[in-house]
Amino acid sequence: MASPLIALEGVWREFASGEQTVAALRDVSLAIGAGEMVAIVGASGSGKSTLMNLLGCLDRPSRGDYRFSGRPVRELDHEELARLRREHFGFIFQRYQLLPDLTARANVEVPALYAGMLAPQRRLRAEALLDQIGLAARGRHRPGQLSGGQQQRVSIARALMNGGEVILADEPTGALDSKSGEEVMDILRALHRAGHTIILVTHDMKVAGHADRIIELADGRIVADRQITARAPDNAPPRIATVAFTGARRTRWSPRAQRERLEEALRMALRVMAVHPLRAFLTMLGIMIGIASVVLMVGVGEGARHKVLAGVSQLGTHTIELWAGGGWGDPDAERKRGLEVGDAEALAREHYLAGASPVIQTSVQARHGAIAATASVTGVNERYPDILGLRLAAGTWFDADALAHRAQDVVIDPAARRTLFPHSDPIGQIIMLGGVPARVVGVVAPSASLNRWPGGQNVSIFAPHTMVSDRLTGKTRLDSIIVRVANHAPPAAAEHAMMRLLALRRGNSEVFVQNADGVRKTLEATSSTMTLLITSIAVIALIVGGIGVMNIMLVSVTERTREIGVRMAIGARRGDILRQFLVEAVLVCLVGGLTGIALAWATGAVLPWLAPTIKVIHSPNAIAATFVFACLTGILFGYLPARNAARLDPVAALSSE
Numbered sequence: 001m002a003s004p005l006i007a008l009e010g011v012w013r014e015f016a017s018g019e020q021t022v023a024a025l026r027d028v029s030l031a032i033g034a035g036e037m038v039a040i041v042g043a044s045g046s047g048k049s050t051l052m053n054l055l056g057c058l059d060r061p062s063r064g065d066y067r068f069s070g071r072p073v074r075e076l077d078h079e080e081l082a083r084l085r086r087e088h089f090g091f092i093f094q095r096y097q098l099l100p101d102l103t104a105r106a107n108v109e110v111p112a113l114y115a116g117m118l119a120p121q122r123r124l125r126a127e128a129l130l131d132q133i134g135l136a137a138r139g140r141h142r143p144g145q146l147s148g149g150q151q152q153r154v155s156i157a158r159a160l161m162n163g164g165e166v167i168l169a170d171e172p173t174g175a176l177d178s179k180s181g182e183e184v185m186d187i188l189r190a191l192h193r194a195g196h197t198i199i200l201v202t203h204d205m206k207v208a209g210h211a212d213r214i215i216e217l218a219d220g221r222i223v224a225d226r227q228i229t230a231r232a233p234d235n236a237p238p239r240i241a242t243v244a245f246t247g248a249r250r251t252r253w254s255p256r257a258q259r260e261r262l263e264e265a266l267r268m269a270l271r272v273m274a275v276h277p278l279r280a281f282l283t284m285l286g287i288m289i290g291i292a293s294v295v296l297m298v299g300v301g302e303g304a305r306h307k308v309l310a311g312v313s314q315l316g317t318h319t320i321e322l323w324a325g326g327g328w329g330d331p332d333a334e335r336k337r338g339l340e341v342g343d344a345e346a347l348a349r350e351h352y353l354a355g356a357s358p359v360i361q362t363s364v365q366a367r368h369g370a371i372a373a374t375a376s377v378t379g380v381n382e383r384y385p386d387i388l389g390l391r392l393a394a395g396t397w398f399d400a401d402a403l404a405h406r407a408q409d410v411v412i413d414p415a416a417r418r419t420l421f422p423h424s425d426p427i428g429q430i431i432m433l434g435g436v437p438a439r440v441v442g443v444v445a446p447s448a449s450l451n452r453w454p455g456g457q458n459v460s461i462f463a464p465h466t467m468v469s470d471r472l473t474g475k476t477r478l479d480s481i482i483v484r485v486a487n488h489a490p491p492a493a494a495e496h497a498m499m500r501l502l503a504l505r506r507g508n509s510e511v512f513v514q515n516a517d518g519v520r521k522t523l524e525a526t527s528s529t530m531t532l533l534i535t536s537i538a539v540i541a542l543i544v545g546g547i548g549v550m551n552i553m554l555v556s557v558t559e560r561t562r563e564i565g566v567r568m569a570i571g572a573r574r575g576d577i578l579r580q581f582l583v584e585a586v587l588v589c590l591v592g593g594l595t596g597i598a599l600a601w602a603t604g605a606v607l608p609w610l611a612p613t614i615k616v617i618h619s620p621n622a623i624a625a626t627f628v629f630a631c632l633t634g635i636l637f638g639y640l641p642a643r644n645a646a647r648l649d650p651v652a653a654l655s656s657e
Ligand code: ADP
Pocket: 015, 016, 017, 022, 023, 024, 042, 043, 044, 045, 046, 047, 048, 049, 050, 051
């Protein structure tokens, strides 16, 4: 005799319950042939469901041997068990277990999705099955819009989607009224006639009467196993016969099927987001804010850099600034001999220079009437506008006479004018620099070279250096000397000559120069520090956002445990479940990331209105990088919850509330 389809040999199933173990099945041996219709009956707690789960490869025996079509199930791994379920079994549950967010047709299609059937075929077949069970018109309804009997019929169609060679029905009529119950039993009988093997669990002897064989369980043991010989003749119309797909549908993978599976996961993820929009939004918020702030920060940094660079280019190579010390950040700079006014005067006499000005920098509270602002005051001489190529918008620059008399005359920049004199003409007005009164004699025209230094974008005031050192700083030492090389002289040679002259005047104490190239290099160095800073902030922001995503994904997995169980029962592999939740996490991060970028753009567009000195330049690279980071965050932080979901035990998942 050929080996039976299902053969159990001395099977035990024990559950750990506290200290003890409870045996739900004890030494069960059983053979069921292909095409049989078997009812399993017994009191509640007798082990019927446990037996069904074992037969359906949702669970494995603790001891004993189960062979399906001669194959020992014990030796199969998770992947192969999922495949057996998908290709050979069709589950029907007491509570239907349809996926509530999917339409009836989509529910029927799910098993074929896991088996790699392509969308058009899947759709046709699902429609044919719904038609056969008399629900052709209900394909677009959701389970909530169907009666219990209709839902159970949809679940039968789902069980048949991949062939349903063996139908396992656990109390299929338990939740139905008697008429719907009859209909369901009619369909099961028709399937039986069409060659399907039907195994059903029931406590209702009338339902059991439809079967050819009744197996009775008590306390986990088989206590009776009898063939029913005399039964009423079967008059029910064989309505399902034409869709009977005997033989299992084998799983086949084409690249297109793979893509469809991913699309389906994406669609599911979108549906989940649509069902819980607030939750999705809150989850995204962290990612959104993180990405928005990083993109904006990069944009503002980039804008500032451009501004300074524009100023430097404006200056050209003929304007050079000299500083005392060995270079930026020289720790000994303070102890070294500083530059003095005499040095600037000596330089001014050199024929290769068109002009030289001392520079003393300080910062004061500038006030005009009720308006006050922090201003940077630059003490320079009368040559300064020529050296920097500044033009005056109003008034005049202070002259040599003013310098000699330490005149309290100042020239203000456009920002100072906007801030301190919003409605009046500044020329001739008195402003207070700290406690020192000064008369405004001129206003410079806007110029990129005013922004020579990062941060040189706020309110600026120019004053005679003699007055600044006398009244404001009290120091004679200069911060720097700025010179303009004569047009005919090559800047490099001029730089050389200046260094030689200063070395002669000052002994060996060092001087370094800052020219356009130098500024560019300094800027590059500071911007790489900025980049590092921004990157670390980005990483922190995304970790915080990612933790939020992980948190909500864990909640989502817990909430959908039963759905995961159902999907596993109808043939999902662990990989399918993993993919579904990963796609969801990545989607949340992606949408959050895109919204964040949009937010940064919007803020970047509005910001210059609020703060005119700020310029925002978005770099496509930075945006692309944050985008990629958002995806990675989704994968990284979605992985743990997704893996938890994929590793759920199908039986436990199915029975969760
Ligand atoms: P039936 O379906 O016939 O009502 P079950 O197969 O569900 O019975 O359960 C049989 C016995 O096994 C019961 O005593 C039940 O408490 C126990 N049992 C079933 N599943 C588990 C489990 N996961 N953990 C512990 N005990 C279980």
